[in-house]
Structure formats: C-alpha cells, structure tokens
Amino acid sequence: SPQALLEALQAIEHRHGRERPYRNAPRTLDLDLLLYGQQQIETPTLTVPHPRMHERAFVLLPLAALLPDAVIPGRGPVSTLMASVAGQSVWRAD
DSSP, X not given: OHHHHHHHHHHHHHHTTOOOSSTTOOOSOOOOOOOOTTOOEEOSSOEEXXXXXXXXHXXXXXXXXXXXXXXXXXXXXXXXXXXXXXXXXXXXXX
C-alpha cells in the first residue's frame, strides 16, 4: 500500500541517521514517494503525487528519461511540464 511504502522509505532514512526535528528540516537523506500509479492520495501523512514534483527539474528530467509518456495525476504529461523547469540546472552525479 502507499502508506506501507512511505513507512518503509522513512525506515530507510532513519537507519541512515535522518532526523525530523521539525517540518522541512535540513536532511542528509530524503526519500520521497512521488507517484503511486495514477492514484491521487491526500492523508495527514501522505500526499501523492508529491505536491511540488512538477516544479522540480531534478524530478522531472529523470522521470522523463525513464518514462517518456509519464503523466502526473492532476498536473499533466511530464513532457509538457518540462518547459516550466527549463531554467533549472540539473547534473548527473556519478
């Protein structure tokens, strides 16, 4: 389930020393649940699709490379959204 996946991601973060002293605190590891199929989910602990993924080139560029026809529910095709992040620089870490 989406909630179980979120909990698994947070457990990985915790095992690697991630602390959550307050909302949006600086972090050394950040694992986000961006999409869950075409589902739109809004609970107190989980929002899917990720509420700002459509604004971030570092999310959209790899997503477009993996799934060129991807659609973000409620936002539209990734290929269309790419224009809005064209000014953001992204580089591949090897």
